[in-house]
Amino acid sequence: MKNNIIDNLILTAKNEYCKELEELSPAELHECLGRAMMGEITEKWAKAKKNHANSRRAYYFSAEFLMGRMMYNNLYAMGVLDQVKKLLADKGIDINVFEEIDDAALGNGGLGRLAACFLDSAATQDVPLDGYGIRYKYGLFKQSIEDGFQVERADDWQSFGDPWCIRRNEDTVIVKFADQVVKAVPYDMAVIGYGTDNINTLRLWEAEALNDFDFLQFNDSHYDAAVQDKNDAENITKVLYPNDNQYEGKVLRLKQQYFFCSASLQDIIKRYKAKYGNDYSNFANHCAIQLNDTHPVISIPELIRLLELDGLSFDAAFDIAQKTFAYTNHTVMSEALEKWDINLLTDVIPDVVEIIKNIDARLVADLTAKGLNVPVECECACAKADAKKEKEPVKTKLDGMRIIDGNLVHMARLAVYASSYTNGVAWIHTEILKDDVLKDWYAIYPERFQNKTNGVTQRRWLGLCNPQLSELISDKIGTKWVRNLDELSKLNDKIDEDLVKQFNAIKLEKKQELADYIAKHDGVQLDPNFIFDIQVKRLHEYKRQLLNAFSIMAIYFRLKEGKLPNFTPTAFIFGAKAAPGYARAKAIIKYINEIAKLVNNDPDVNDKLRVVFVANYNVSYAEKIMPAADISEQISTAGTEASGTGNMKFMINGAVTLGTFDGANVEIVQQAGEENNYIFGARVEEINELKNNYDPKAIYEANPEIKKVIDTLIDGRFTDGGNKTGEGSFAELRQSILEGASWHQPDHYFILRDLPDYIDAKLKANTDYKDRIAFGTKCLKNTANSGTFSSDRTILQYAKELWKLM
Known part of the structure; x- marks a missing residue:
């Protein structure tokens, strides 16, 4: 060949x-x-x-x-x-x-x-x-x-x-x-x-x-x-x-979403008809369609519309669609679940709106038949209401489940109702869907809910991007891991001091490669002997890059004050893109870069501390970053990250996870052991309790270190490009934490709650790193126990349990 x-x-x-x-x-x-x-x-x-x-x-x-x-x-x-x-x-x-x-x-x-x-x-x-x-x-x-x-x-x-x-x-x-x-x-x-x-x-x-x-x-x-x-x-x-x-x-x-969904469905129907003609009785047996989040959910009414054009009744078309589609949910945050204004939908795709109305009417009929069209407050016949209440619309259990709710069309509700299966993408994420976000739906259709923990392909994320480690692994256990990542578990019995030294040598080589690449593309010099502590992912407040930035400032102040005499030199590496219209996320990028400018130019600390925000983080940059990481930052607020896949890529390449008990971090710790990772912060149960009784300003006032760190946003130390200190985007960041802003509650993602615990965990990892054999063993244990996080495993589960291909 x-x-x-x-x-x-x-x-x-x-x-x-x-x-x-x-x-x-x-x-x-x-x-x-x-x-x-x-x-x-x-x-x-x-x-x-x-x-x-x-x-x-x-x-x-x-x-x-x-x-x-x-x-x-x-x-x-x-x-x-x-x-x-x-x-x-x-x-x-x-x-x-x-x-x-x-x-x-x-x-x-x-x-x-x-x-x-x-x-x-x-x-x-x-x-x-x-x-x-x-x-x-x-x-x-x-x-x-x-x-x-x-x-x-x-x-x-x-x-x-x-x-x-x-x-x-x-x-x-x-x-x-x-x-x-x-x-x-x-x-x-x-x-x-x-x-x-x-x-x-x-x-x-x-x-x-x-x-x-x-x-x-x-x-x-x-x-x-x-x-x-x-x-x-x-x-x-x-x-x-x-x-x-x-x-x-x-x-x-909306046009983008409808465009590719309609085109794709027409293509599938054309392919089906070439084999079966106009007899659609076999359509759901011919194919399964997986909807990756809510973006393609408009496919459901569109398929029904297309089938009706070919002579099927609405009920027959709905039955086919429900058997054909399955839906993957990727978020537990209600603001991220797509909702479309029905007037906008009508302006763009009026024929599809009529189908959605019919689906909503069918939902009401189905749930009414199940006895759910009853008042929320009380289901008993003896319920009494005063005259005022009798004049108000009676709220029923259906109100929170209607696909058309007021002027909004809820795409996640449409997906759950009009498909065969709904799956989450990590164990804890699926449990939150069942217990909270979609609990009403789970109560009615428990058989439709499944978990499919995400995975990554080891061929790109180990074999291709880390040939040195791949060769070492293959030398010890053979090459079957390339197609069956579970084979990596055989490494557990082979981990000894000699293997750890070989692993550490490879890690140093990959760090040098990354340092050279960063120097060439971003102009920042890094010493590969530093710890490489890395957070790379989409820039969003819930992923808490700002928490990481605050911790660096706390460490910086402690170093300046001589409070960390045994600090292991560390490079904090960020990579992320913020959506162009997401002003607060873009302010966080500017803040991190201001910290980098301060730290990297301070001779008192820059032999111990370096910060770099790499530009244009993408797949190819990730292929260099993942193998070079010592510490993988996965620090989202517990209960907000559906799964994550970057955490898996780091794990496979032998990095320890510094993270919250969130998303796939939970399963990473289960597989590799909490003793081989660094878990901190409030867990989902505590976060839920705090939501109605949380005062970040009290934490700010009571903790001088936190106050000093937060006030770097307004004390004139940094510039956000505005003309006046205390009135620009940095001040708005501070306000969002202490007072709330736009739709945010104060410190909506509990940064101040987790900051002290986070700093402690970060410094614990920093101290542990000094014992290169012990820390290298933790890293190798992560690689050896990462087999379940192959996308091969995930896709075979989809194929068997959702799509019925096997």
Whole structure:
């Protein structure tokens, strides 16, 4: 295979660019090698598609697929990475040249990366799962840090070429809105399984105009009007998650979601009818559709609408839809559960609104039949009400369950009611869904609720990104772990001082690699002998990057005052993107960078303490960060993080978790032992008790260290870019903690409650690190006991228990 690839590469270079290999630019080489690889898998891909068409199959609907850089991953999956690397080297070409090619940022974080891991695992485990999403022109955004502030720029990832996606004009479909009709043009990406001939497909849709150029308008000098339809259509798939602070942004987001869902369902129906004709009695047996969060839930009424257009009654179509769909919930926070204004829905997709109304009416009938259409206050016949109350609408148990509630359409309620299964993504998350967020639904439909703890693919997140550790593991236990991560448990019996020393040497090497990369890309020098304490994830208040920043300031003050004489030198590394419209999150980025400027330029501490906020954190940056971490920061408020997957990537690569008892941290500790990690903070039960009786200002006033740290937001030490100290974004951060702000209660995420305990846990890890054998043993114990966190395990559970493919 490798010789075929190189031969095809040389031929493509000559045919396309009239160049020898060594004359190609990185982008040209990427395009040529990508095409050569795609040519090699064509027959296997076609065969896999035929096999899938003849059996029950599943589809994964997701607004995000954060695939990362495909070149290295595909070479690895095809088993030719080392050989191609050597053959290129023989031509004088360093394979690392592909690091100049940008990632396709078609996702925002864990949600999109989970979808990518699932596709990888399904292909490797021979599960017939294809993905459907959007081929965004610019994806999320490219982040730079200027004067400490996040600056967003368009991420034109396609400017480097895209050899991985094949345009399929023959499968183009039409999507209609109230004010617009567009073409949905599919692009297919091969998802190559490791150690198997199976290849799955990710189909991504682009929106195009029916007529992209009006010659007569142009000829009349109306140049903008001549391309108006083209621009309006392409805007739908231009950018991931357009800012929805304004009405127009909300409309565009809704159009994005409906666009890819309608196109995908039309595609599935077309494929079904090619085999079964217009007889839909076998549709739910033919396929299962997994809805990744609420973004694609509009698929449910859309499938019903499409089936009605083909002659089915509403009841028959609803029955098929309910059997076909399953829903993954990714959040326990009510503000993050999508709700659409029904008037906006009516403006954009009025026909779908009529279906939603029918589903809501069916829900009321179903729950009334179950005896739930009764007053909330009292269900007994002797209930008496005063005259005033008799004139008010009687509240019933249905009021908190209606899909259409007032003017809002609740997408999570629609998903739970009109699907076969609802699953959480970590044990504690699923328990919170059952006990709190969706407890009314669980009480009625307990059989629909399942847990499917997330996972990550070990092939990208260990095999590809950490070849040194992979080689050490394979030398000790063999290579079966690449397809069965449970094999890592065999390491437990082999951990001794010698193995720990080998592991520590590899960790130091990976830290040096990361330090070199950060120096090149972010201009900050780090000593790899420092502890690398890392928090990388989406920037959101509940993830509490601000808590981490406050702890660094507390440590800084203690170092300045000589209170930490035995402090192990530590580099605190952050990476995160804040949504462009999320002002408070962007203020936190600026605050962290102000801390970095203070610490890194202070000769009293910078031999012990360094802080860096890396710019444009993405999958490729993560591949360098995860293997280099000593300490993984997973510090969300207990009960807010559904699962996390970054915590798993760190664990597999041998980092200890410094975290709360939240999300998958709970299961990480169960697997690797609390003694090998650092757990702190209030647990879910205490948080629930505190919610109605919590006074952060009292904590602030009673603890001089906390007061000093919090006041760095307003004492003039740092600048937030405003003209007056105490009146800008930093002051607003402080106010949100002490007094509350916008919809926030004071210290909504309990930062001050957890800060002292957090600092203690951080310093405990700092002290433990001095014993390199003991600390290295903790790290290796995490690697050895990470087997359950493979996305292979997760996807096989989905396949067996939700999709019934096995």
